[in-house]
Amino acid sequence: MVRSGRDGMPSFSGRLSDAQISAVSEYVASSIATVSLTGGDLSRGGVLYRLDCAGCHGATARGGALVHTGGNAPALTGLAPVAIASAIRGGPGPMPVFPVGVISSHDLSSIVAYVQLLQQPEHPGGVSLGYRGPVTEGMASIGVLGVLVLLVLWIERRGRG
Numbered sequence: 001m002v003r004s005g006r007d008g009m010p011s012f013s014g015r016l017s018d019a020q021i022s023a024v025s026e027y028v029a030s031s032i033a034t035v036s037l038t039g040g041d042l043s044r045g046g047v048l049y050r051l052d053c054a055g056c057h058g059a060t061a062r063g064g065a066l067v068h069t070g071g072n073a074p075a076l077t078g079l080a081p082v083a084i085a086s087a088i089r090g091g092p093g094p095m096p097v098f099p100v101g102v103i104s105s106h107d108l109s110s111i112v113a114y115v116q117l118l119q120q121p122e123h124p125g126g127v128s129l130g131y132r133g134p135v136t137e138g139m140a141s142i143g144v145l146g147v148l149v150l151l152v153l154w155i156e157r158r159g160r161g
């Protein structure tokens with residue numbers, strides 16, 4: 001990440017020596033390693049996720065548009081707990097940084113637990129519609145309702161004929 005950069009993040013290759021890069025990596029790893037990423041409180045994680053993350057990543061972590069940067073907040077899928085935690089602490093690209101003073105270590109593990117749940121939501125059956133949440137579900141039901149209304153109008157016209 002430090003060496004190659006990505007999206008909005010600059011590459012530090014050539015600007016930092018190998019020793020400096022490994023020192024930075026060690027620091028990031030140690031600031032996360034001291035945090036246990038298990039034992040989070042799922043419901044608190046949900047509250048914090050909706051407060052701090054959903055505005056950009058969407059209520060179901062399927063990603064969202066960021067109008068002010070012209071970019072997108074990515075979908076949070078297939079990420080290991082440590083990747084989620086380091087994004088929260090490190091704030092890649094236009095994403096804000098959330099230091100310990102803002103999100104405590106316990107809150108960090110709670111959010112990580114909640115994001116993991118969002119990555120693999122329980123599936124009660126039916127059509128998932130990509131797990132994109134209530135807006136998509138509302139659109140789909142309006143569509144189905146529209147078809148039913150058209151069907152009723154068509155039947156009514158034929159009945160008059």
Ligand code: HEC
Pocket residue numbers: 006007008009049052053054055056057066071072073074075076079083084085087088092093094095096098111115
């Ligand atoms: C202001 C919008 C914004 C907020 C708020 C925000 N993010 Fe992000 N996040 C982004 C953007 C944009 C990226 C992509 C950065 C890049 O790689 O250029 C990102 C990247 C990530 C990544 C890395 C995804 C990957 O595929 O590597 C994770 C994980 C993540 N965010 C989790 C969170 C969590 C958890 C929160 C809440 C604590 C949060 N984000 C809050 C905008 C945001």
